[in-house]
Structures are given as C-alpha cells and as structure tokens.
Amino acid sequence: MKPVIAENISKHFKSTAALQHISFEVDKAEIFGLIGPDGAGKTTLFRILNTLLIPTEGTASVLGQDTIRDYKYIRHHVGYMPGRFSLYEDLSVEENLNFYATIFQTSIEENYSLIEKIYKQIEAFKDRKAGNLSGGMKQKLALSCALIHKPKLLFLDEPTTGVDAVSRKEFWSMLKDLKQHGITILVSTPYMDEAEQCDRVALMQSGHIMDIDKPAGIVSKFNHRLFAVYPENIYEALQLLKTSPITHTAQIFGQSIHWVPKENFSEAEILNFMHSNNLNYKVDSPNIEDCFMEMM
Amino acid sequence: MATQEKIIHVRDLVKKFGNFTANDHLNFDVYKGDIYGFLGANGAGKTTAIKILCGLSYPTSGTVEVAGLNIYKERENIKKDIGYMSQKFSLYEQLTVQENIRFYGGIYGLKKKELNEAGNHMIETLQLQNERHKIVGDLPLGWKQKLAFSIAIMHNPCIVFLDEPTGGVDPKTRRQFWELIYQAADRGITVFVTTHYMDEAEYCQRLSIMVDGRIEALGKPEDLKNEHAAGSMEEVFIKLARKQKETS
Amino acid sequence: MKRFWGFVIKEFKHIFRDYRTMIILFGMPVAQILIFGFVITNDIKDAEIAVLDHSKDQTTHEIVNKLTASGYFILKDNLESEKEIEPTFQSGKIKQVIIFGNDFGKKLVSEGSADIQIIADASDPNTANLLVNYTSAIIRDYTMSLNAEKTMNATIVPEVRMLFNQSLDGAYMFIPGIIALILILVSAMMTSITIAREKEMGTMEVLLISPLRPTHIIMGKVAPYIVIAFINAITVIFMGFFVFKVPLEGSLALLLIESLLYIFMSLSLGIFISTKSNSQQVAMFISMFALMLPTVLLSGFIFPIENMPGWLQAITYIMPPRYFIDIVKNILLKGTGLAFVWKETLAILGFTVLFIALSVKNFKIRLE
Numbered sequence: 040m041k042p043v044i045a046e047n048i049s050k051h052f053k054s055t056a057a058l059q060h061i062s063f064e065v066d067k068a069e070i071f072g073l074i075g076p077d078g079a080g081k082t083t084l085f086r087i088l089n090t091l092l093i094p095t096e097g098t099a100s101v102l103g104q105d106t107i108r109d110y111k112y113i114r115h116h117v118g119y120m121p122g123r124f125s126l127y128e129d130l131s132v133e134e135n136l137n138f139y140a141t142i143f144q145t146s147i148e149e150n151y152s153l154i155e156k157i158y159k160q161i162e163a164f165k166d167r168k169a170g171n172l173s174g175g176m177k178q179k180l181a182l183s184c185a186l187i188h189k190p191k192l193l194f195l196d197e198p199t200t201g202v203d204a205v206s207r208k209e210f211w212s213m214l215k216d217l218k219q220h221g222i223t224i225l226v227s228t229p230y231m232d233e234a235e236q237c238d239r240v241a242l243m244q245s246g247h248i249m250d251i252d253k254p255a256g257i258v259s260k261f262n263h264r265l266f267a268v269y270p271e272n273i274y275e276a277l278q279l280l281k282t283s284p285i286t287h288t289a290q291i292f293g294q295s296i297h298w299v300p301k302e303n304f305s306e307a308e309i310l311n312f313m314h315s316n317n318l319n320y321k322v323d324s325p326n327i328e329d330c331f332m333e334m335m
Numbered sequence: 336m337a338t339q340e341k342i343i344h345v346r347d348l349v350k351k352f353g354n355f356t357a358n359d360h361l362n363f364d365v366y367k368g369d370i371y372g373f374l375g376a377n378g379a380g381k382t383t384a385i386k387i388l389c390g391l392s393y394p395t396s397g398t399v400e401v402a403g404l405n406i407y408k409e410r411e412n413i414k415k416d417i418g419y420m421s422q423k424f425s426l427y428e429q430l431t432v433q434e435n436i437r438f439y440g441g442i443y444g445l446k447k448k449e450l451n452e453a454g455n456h457m458i459e460t461l462q463l464q465n466e467r468h469k470i471v472g473d474l475p476l477g478w479k480q481k482l483a484f485s486i487a488i489m490h491n492p493c494i495v496f497l498d499e500p501t502g503g504v505d506p507k508t509r510r511q512f513w514e515l516i517y518q519a520a521d522r523g524i525t526v527f528v529t530t531h532y533m534d535e536a537e538y539c540q541r542l543s544i545m546v547d548g549r550i551e552a553l554g555k556p557e558d559l560k561n562e563h564a565a566g567s568m569e570e571v572f573i574k575l576a577r578k579q580k581e582t583s
Numbered sequence: 584m585k586r587f588w589g590f591v592i593k594e595f596k597h598i599f600r601d602y603r604t605m606i607i608l609f610g611m612p613v614a615q616i617l618i619f620g621f622v623i624t625n626d627i628k629d630a631e632i633a634v635l636d637h638s639k640d641q642t643t644h645e646i647v648n649k650l651t652a653s654g655y656f657i658l659k660d661n662l663e664s665e666k667e668i669e670p671t672f673q674s675g676k677i678k679q680v681i682i683f684g685n686d687f688g689k690k691l692v693s694e695g696s697a698d699i700q701i702i703a704d705a706s707d708p709n710t711a712n713l714l715v716n717y718t719s720a721i722i723r724d725y726t727m728s729l730n731a732e733k734t735m736n737a738t739i740v741p742e743v744r745m746l747f748n749q750s751l752d753g754a755y756m757f758i759p760g761i762i763a764l765i766l767i768l769v770s771a772m773m774t775s776i777t778i779a780r781e782k783e784m785g786t787m788e789v790l791l792i793s794p795l796r797p798t799h800i801i802m803g804k805v806a807p808y809i810v811i812a813f814i815n816a817i818t819v820i821f822m823g824f825f826v827f828k829v830p831l832e833g834s835l836a837l838l839l840i841e842s843l844l845y846i847f848m849s850l851s852l853g854i855f856i857s858t859k860s861n862s863q864q865v866a867m868f869i870s871m872f873a874l875m876l877p878t879v880l881l882s883g884f885i886f887p888i889e890n891m892p893g894w895l896q897a898i899t900y901i902m903p904p905r906y907f908i909d910i911v912k913n914i915l916l917k918g919t920g921l922a923f924v925w926k927e928t929l930a931i932l933g934f935t936v937l938f939i940a941l942s943v944k945n946f947k948i949r950l951e
Contacts, residue, residue, distance in 0.1 A: 075505070078476060173376075173377060174377050205572070244505065273517055290507075290514070291513045293556070294537065
C-alpha cells in the first residue's frame with residue numbers, strides 16, 4: 040500500500056480554485072518534493088492530505104486510510120511541520136520537545152534513537168527559549184518535535200524558508216538519514232534548486248501539477264537548445280536578444296542570460312548571430328528552473 | 336553600468352549594542368550603477384548596517400557616506416535620495432494601483448504633472464493598464480513585487496535598497512524582476528540588495544558576505560567562486576560560514 | 584489524563600513567563616479596585632447649597648446653622664419658590680437644595696414629625712450621595728439633641744430626591760461591578776486570546792494533527808484561568824471588605840459559588856469568541872467590544888439601568904454581567920440568600936449552556 044495516494048483532488052475557496060485535479064502517489068521511504076512558488080497550492084494540498092482540510096472534489100488516502108473518514112488514525116501516525124515553525128517561543132527547547140512527546144503519549148527517551156542525530160545538535164541549548172534560537176536551530180527543533188512519536192509519514196511544509204544556506208544543506212542530509220529509517224517524507228519548497236535533493240518531485244503552479252518525475256527526468260524532457268550568453272552589458276544584450284527573431288526565450292540568469300533560440304534556426308545561423316553582435320556564449324544544460332518556466 | 340563614482344563609502348563602521356558588536360569594522364564601497372549584494376545569514380548584522388545606511392540609526396564609530404552625504408550631518412537629505420523596498424512590500428493593500436502610485440509620489444514631493452507622467456509610464460512598462468483601478472491586495476504576488484519596486488524608484492533616487500526582494504515567487508516572475516533591476520541600474524540607479532538566499536546573490540554584480548558582524552568576502556561572484564573553488568555562491572557561503580564555525 | 588495535564592502545565596508556563604500577562608491578571612484587579620475606590624471616596628468640603636424655607640422659624644434656622652457650621656456646606660442662596668430650584672441647579676454651582684415644609688417647627692412639636700426634602704444634583708452621583716448622607720446625618724444629630732433637651736419624641740424624616748439620577752444605589756456599587764468586570768476580562772478575554780494565539784502561531788495545526796481531542800485542548804486552555812479568576816474574585820471581595828469596608832451581609836460560600844458559575848460562563852464565552860477569531864488582535868477587539876464596554880456601560884455598573892431608554896434597557900437583559908452584579912449586590916449588601924437570586928443564577932446558567940453549545944457547534948476539528 041502506497042503511503043500517499045491522491046486522486047483527482049480539487050479545492051475551492053469561495054470562487055478561487057486553489058487546487059485543480061491533483062493526482063499523484065508517493066512510495067514508501069521516498070523523499071517526494073512539491074516544488075512551486077507561493078500561491079501554487081502546496082500548503083492547501085498538504086492540509087488536505089494531513090486531514091486539516093476537506094477537498095471539494097476527489098479522494099485521498101494516507102497510510103492506507105481515507106483522509107476524511109479515518110482522520111483520527113492519520114493524525115496519530117503522521118508528523119507535521121507547518122510553514123511557520125510550530126514552536127512555543129516562550130518554552131525552552133526541552134520543554135517544547137517534552138510537550139509534544141506528552142501529547143503523543145510517549146517520552147523523549149522512548150524515541151531518542153530516531154531524533155538523536157538531529158537533537159544532539161541543539162541539545163547544548165536545551166534550556167534556551169525556542170524564541171531565542173536561530174532559524175536553523177528552530178528548524179531542527181521543529182523537526183525533532185514532528186518526529187518524537189515515530190511517525191511513518193512526515194509532512195514538511197516549506198521547512199527551509201527563512202533558513203540560511205548552511206542549515207539548509209544540513210537539513211537535507213538529515214532528511215536522507217530519516218529515509219533510511221523507512222520514513223516517507225513529503226516536503227514542499229519554493230526553491231527550484233532543492234528539487235535535486237528529492238527522489239521525485241511534482242512541479243506545481245497555480246493549483247496544477249505540471250509534471251511529476253525524478254529531477255533528472257524533468258531536466259531530460261527539456262527539448263530545446265539552451266545557451267548561456269555572457270555579455271558586457273547584460274541589460275542591453277537582453278533587449279537585443281528579446282527583440283531578435285531567432286529568440287524563443289531570453290532571460291537573465293545570474294550573471295548570464297539563458298537564451299533559447301527557436302528550433303528552426305541552425306547552429307551556423309546562431310553562431311553567425313552571436314558573432315555579429317559580439318556576444319560570448321556557450322552551450323549550457325538546463326536546470327529545473329528553466330524546465331519549470333518552459334512548462335508554465 | 337558601474338562607474339567609479341562612489342555612492343556608498345564605508346570605512347571602519349562599528350556598531351555596538353552594549354557588549355555585543357553587531358558590525359565589526361566594515362569597509363566597502365558601492366559604485367554608481369552597481370548591483371551590489373549584501374549577503375549574510377540571519378543575525379549576521381545585515382539589518383543593523385542597512386539601518387545605518389538609510390539614516391535610521393547612528394553608527395558607534397566610523398565614516399559612512401551615502402550619495403556623497405555624511406550620515407551624521409545630513410540624515411534628512413539622505414532619506415530624500417534613497418528608495419526602499421522590503422520583501423513584505425510597502426504597498427497599501429486596500430488602495431488601487433493608481434492610488435498607491437499617487438500616494439508615494441506625493442510623499443516624495445513629485446509635482447502633479449511629473450506624477451501623472453511617471454505614473455502613466457510605470458503602468459505602461461509594467462503592463463498594468465487593465466489593473467490600474469484594481470485593489471493592490473487582489474494582484475498576484477509577482478505583480479505586487481514589480482509595482483513595489485517601480486514605486487521605490489519613482490522619484491529617481493540615487494540608490495535603492497532591496498531587502499530580500501524575490502523570496503517565494505516563481506522563477507519566471509523572479510527573472511522578470513531582475514530584468515527590472517538591471518533596467519534601473521542601466522538608468523544609473525544603484526541597487527543595494529540584502530538577502531540570505533544565495534540564488535539571488537548570483538544576480539548581483541558585486542557582493543560582500545557577512546559572517547558574525549564582519550565582512551568575510553567581497554568581490555565579483557565569479558572571482559569569489561574561483562577563489563573558494565566553488566560552483567555556486569551557495570557553496571562559497573557555506574565554506575565561509577563553516578570556516579567561521581571552526582575558528583570560533 | 585497525562586496528555587491533559589501536560590497541556591495544563593504548558594499553559595501555566597505560558598502565563599507565568601509573560602510578565603505582561605501576569606501584570607494584567609494579578610495587577611489589574613488590585614489597580615481597578617483602588618482606582619474606583621478612591622475616586623468614589625472623595626471627601627466633601629465647602630459644597631454650595633441653597634435653602635427654600637417655607638416656614639422660616641427657629642427650628643429651620645437652627646438646622647441651617649448646624650449645616651453651615653459643619654464645614655461641609657456653604658449657604659449660597661435663599662430661594663423663594665419651587666420654580667427657582669431648577670434654574671439654580673442649572674447655574675451649576677449649587678450642589679444641593681434643602682426644602683423645609685410649611686410650619687416646620689410647629690409640626691415637629693405638635694405631630695412629632697416634619698417634612699424636609701433634600702434635592703441633590705446627582706449628575707455627579709458620588710458627590711450627591713455623600714452630600715445627602717452628610718446632610719441626613721447632621722439632621723439626625725439635631726433631632727437627637729432636640730429629643731434630649733425637650734424630652735420629646737420628635738423625628739424629622741428627610742425625603743431625598745436624587746435629581747437626574749433617581750436611583751443611586753449606594754457607594755458600594757463599584758465592588759460588584761469590578762468583580763463582574765475582572766472575572767469576565769480574565770476569563771473570557773484571556774482564554775480567547777490564548778486560543779487565538781495558538782491559531783496565529785500555527786501551533787493549533789499541529790495540535791489538531793495529534794491524538795489530542797478538542798475537549799483536551801479546550802479544557803487544557805481554560806483550566807488555568809478557572810484557578811486564576813477564582814483567586815481574583817477572592818482578592819476583590821477581600822479588598823472590598825478590608826480596605827473599603829464593604830459589608831458582607833450574606834453567605835460567603837454562596838458568593839463564591841455564584842462567582843465560580845460566572846467564571847464558567849465567562850470561560851465558555853471566551854471559547855466561543857476564540858472559535859470566531861483567527862488572531863489575537865481579533866480576539867482582543869471582540870473581547871473589548873463584546874465584554875468590556877457592555878460590562879462597564881450596560882450592566883448597571885456605572886449607569887443605572889432604570890435611567891436608560893427602553894430599547895437600551897432591553898439590551899441590558901442580554902448582558903450576563905447585569906445578572907451577576909445583581910446577585911453580588913444582593914448577597915454583599917442586602918444579605919439575601921439563593922431564594923432571592925435564583926432567577927439571576929438561572930440566567931447565568933442559561934448563558935453558560937448557550938455559549939458552550941455555540942462553541943461546540945463552532946469548534947473545528949479541521950481548519951474550515
């Protein structure tokens with residue numbers, strides 16, 4: 040039985056459609072990423088799967104149970120970390136963990152092995168108030184709290200938003216550890232570059248899933264030629280490329296311009312165009328971000 | 336594009352809160368037309384430094400000049416010559432696009448004719464003709480962001496400060512937003528971006544990375560990547576932060 | 584049960600760690616009772632009065648002299664007819680008019696009693712009340728001295744009329760009012776804010792997705808406030824008793840039981856408010872407008888209900904504090920038992936049931 044099965048889920052809030060016909064499945068012990076910008080519907084989808092919302096249409100089963108009828112079972116067996124860290128800022132690190140252990144009728148000692156690696160990194164601060172922790176430490180504490188009852192499935196809603204790069208990197212390696220324990224992880228993020236850390240991803244935009252695949256699979260579907268152009272003056276070159284008839288898309292990407300020419304122009308024509316405009320360029324491989332935009 | 340005219344000049348900037356040193360001898364220059372990234376983790380001291388640069392607080396010691404003005408003596412004049420936009424935007428959600436433009440134009444003392452021209456131009460470039468009389472709260476995030484930025488530079492400031500401007504938007508909107516930033520820089524407006532998102536950092540022409548109150552690295556992204564043998568700014572940042580952890 | 588106590592302990596920690604909450608919870612009752620208490624017990628000196636003497640005999644002269652000699656009053660004006668009373672008050676300076684009936688002295692001797700009317704400007708009710716009390720005391724004093732001298736059994740019964748505020752209920756009015764106000768604020772406002780805070784911080788989502796039942800969450804939230812509100816009730820009653828010498832004529836046990844019932848009512852109201860508000864700010868505003876203002880303005884705490892226009896009087900019937908204030912007044916000041924306040928008690932019980940029912944109906948096991 041797959042831990043998460045969503046079938047044709049739609050969700051409307053008054054007249055706005057937050058989710059439209061979402062279907063997907065998550066395998067056991069998989070890190071499944073929902074990747075998309077704010078407003079794509081990631082949080083709404085999470086809340087439907089973890090029983091906080093009822094879909095307008097469609098059904099979902101989590102851990103083999105129906106999300107509407109068997110919500111109590113699901114609530115006992117999943118861990119959830121909402122978008123904002125769900126900690127009590129006036130309680131200490133240890134008190135927060137203890138509280139969540141108590142409401143799940145367990146204790147820190149009982150499940151220490153699961154959280155040990157994560158909790159060890161903040162244990163030195165166990166008497167500090169959660170409100171005085173840095174973003175990265177809050178994130179580790181929130182994850183420990185979500186894991187304290189040994190859930191079979193973990194929902195992490197934008198766990199890396201507002202967290203610095205170092206903590207983000209550490210966080211992803213923790214998730215890979217948890218996967219070894221057989222825990223299925225559903226994680227959402229607005230950062231395209233984090234897609235690579237997932238086993239499979241669903242790219243979401245305006246309530247739709249545009250594609251579901253392994254990160255490499257998504258990139259391999261990009262069926263255009265992509266060039267990185269390195270001009271002297273990025274803005275001028277961008278205007279030039281945008282107005283050129285050869286161009287399919289041209290966008291700033293870091294210190295370069297990611298340029299996709301139309302399919303019906305040959306290599307020679309492209310070379311000629313670049314030379315005549317005095318532009319340095321090289322063939323580049325697309326990243327998830329480029330693929331995401333091509334699908335939009 | 337960047338010239339040699341200094342818009343921000345900082346020498347030995349120190350800011351202390353009691354025993355805590357938030358800014359420890361900062362030294363950097365930002366040139367006219369630069370897109371300058373001011374990076375650092377949360378709590379590294381970015382916000383403290385920006386408040387000083389915007390004339391909202393005084394440094395404990397050091398020399399700071401913004402737009403050629405001394406921040407100790409000419410704070411009020413500095414405020415007239417800067418623009419500011421934060422991630423939360425400063426737009427009034429209950430007012431229409433047009434009303435927001437009028438309001439901010441009025442604050443910066445634009446005359447009625449200038450204001451009308453600037454407003455029309457802005458709406459045209461942002462392609463908001465159909466949304467002119469819509470409530471800002473109903474616009475998509477990306478549009479609000481572009482509008483907020485355009486309003487922040489409506490009075491043609493010498494420099495605009497952007498505080499984590501593109502968190503959470505889709506990649507297309509983000510790239511369009513950076514296009515606006517490059518456009519502003521092309522007009523000669525200096526852009527000062529603070530962020531802890533390293534993918535935003537890739538778009539800056541020059542940048543500095545703050546760790547625990549000090550500037551640990553400063554230069555062009557390419558040079559910094561080469562120097563630290565890293566493939567991305569994220570790696571550079573992680574290396575610097577790790578180094579700091581080990582030594583402290 | 585362990586889960587429930589874990590929750591209650593957490594709530595107590597929230598309360599004890601936030602010094603602002605602590606100040607509101609324990610400082611507010613003391614501050615309010617002191618402020619109201621000292622505002623009301625202002626002393627009177629040199630209050631200007633007028634006399635309308637229909638007798639102009641020796642007795643009335645002696646009474647007026649006694650009044651002015653007391654130091655509390657200054658005779659400002661001698662009126663000639665009833666018509667002048669209204670304009671005199673409207674001029675604003677005169678605080679009280681004393682009217683002696685016809686043949687005052689003669690009646691006192693022949694019939695053993697005489698008519699005296701005291702009219703006070705009760706637009707400032709507290710001052711008016713004090714003035715009347717002082718005047719009555721001085722007249723009583725004079726009557727007693729008459730009796731001692733002439734060995735006769737004469738009484739002067741002053742007929743008191745409170746102009747503009749006919750039913751001033753007594754200076755102790757503020758104690759029942761403060762108990763009602765503090766209990767409803769502590770219980771309803773604080774619980775609604777603390778539940779709204781969990782929603783605002785996002786912790787409610789995690790609590791919902793846990794084995795905790797809604798009853799655990801709600802009871803865990805209110806339990807600490809039952810204790811705190813009860814301590815507040817006792818504090819105010821005892822401060823009233825010891826600092827302001829408010830009598831406790833009736834049963835203390837009954838008073839405490841009624842207070843507890845009122846606390847339950849307020850808590851259920853607080854929970855109901857919290858089901859309707861998603862942020863602390865909203866909870867705060869609803870509490871302020873739904874609790875604070877009505878309690879102060881529409882419960883008879885400061886403005887007597889009898890003087891309100893009919894439609895406003897009708898509204899006061901849906902203000903729970905109104906009933907509680909009646910109960911406390913009866914027990915504290917009149918010493919009556921449950922037999923006299925069962926209707927009001929039943930009303931509060933009714934509100935409790937209503938709010939609990941509404942809360943249960945509105946409490947969501949999901950986010951919508």
